[in-house]
Amino acid sequence: MYRDxxxxxxKLFEQVLDSYDLQQAALDDALKELSTASTEMTSTDGRVTATVNAAGVTTAIELADNAFRGATPDELSRSILEAxxxxxxxxxxxxxxxxxxLTSAELTPDLDDVLPDAAEIRELRESIVDRFDRALRLPEPDDRPNTK
Structure with a gap:
């Protein structure tokens, strides 16, 4: 009985370690991809193109050659915000x-599967993801700052 x-x-501990190795490799790959990711979007009027990194930090704003022609400062401001x-x-x-x-709960046995009174890593992972989502949550269009 004791040997069983x-x-x-x-066996369970080996599964946890194997899963950890796979998750660590996946995390390294994701961090590499996130560190070089950028997104570029242009306003619907074509006057402004904004580039942001994976965290949503603006890294560049380009104005079209005709950005100032026929546009009021307010219109250009709205185009920048839109982009x-x-x-x-x-x-x-x-x-x-x-x-x-990386946030899939099925990736690995949880710590409490091995040690019944241990904290659940799944709950911690979900909490971190939830905080990340809340930090990056964008205001709804009606909540955006007024440029007037």
Missing amino acids: NAHRMR VHSAVHTAKQRTDQIIAP
Whole structure:
């Protein structure tokens, strides 16, 4: 009986370690991809193109040659906000796609599967993902700052 339990525990621990190695490799790949990811979006009027990184931080804003022709400062301001907002939204979707495989609860046995009173890593992972989502949540169009 003791040997059976020890053998099962050893097998489960080996599965956890193997899964950890796979997750670490996947995390390294995701971090590489996120570190070089950028998203570029152009306003619907074509006056402004905004580029953001994977975290949604604006890294460049380009104005078309005709950006100032026939546009009021208010219109140009709205075009900038539109381009940036679209780029951030698209970058967030792409970031979610990149990290989705890392947040799957089925990837590994949880710590409490091995040690019954241990904390659940799944809950911690979900909490981190939830915080990340809330930090990057974009305001709804009606909540955006007024440029007037």
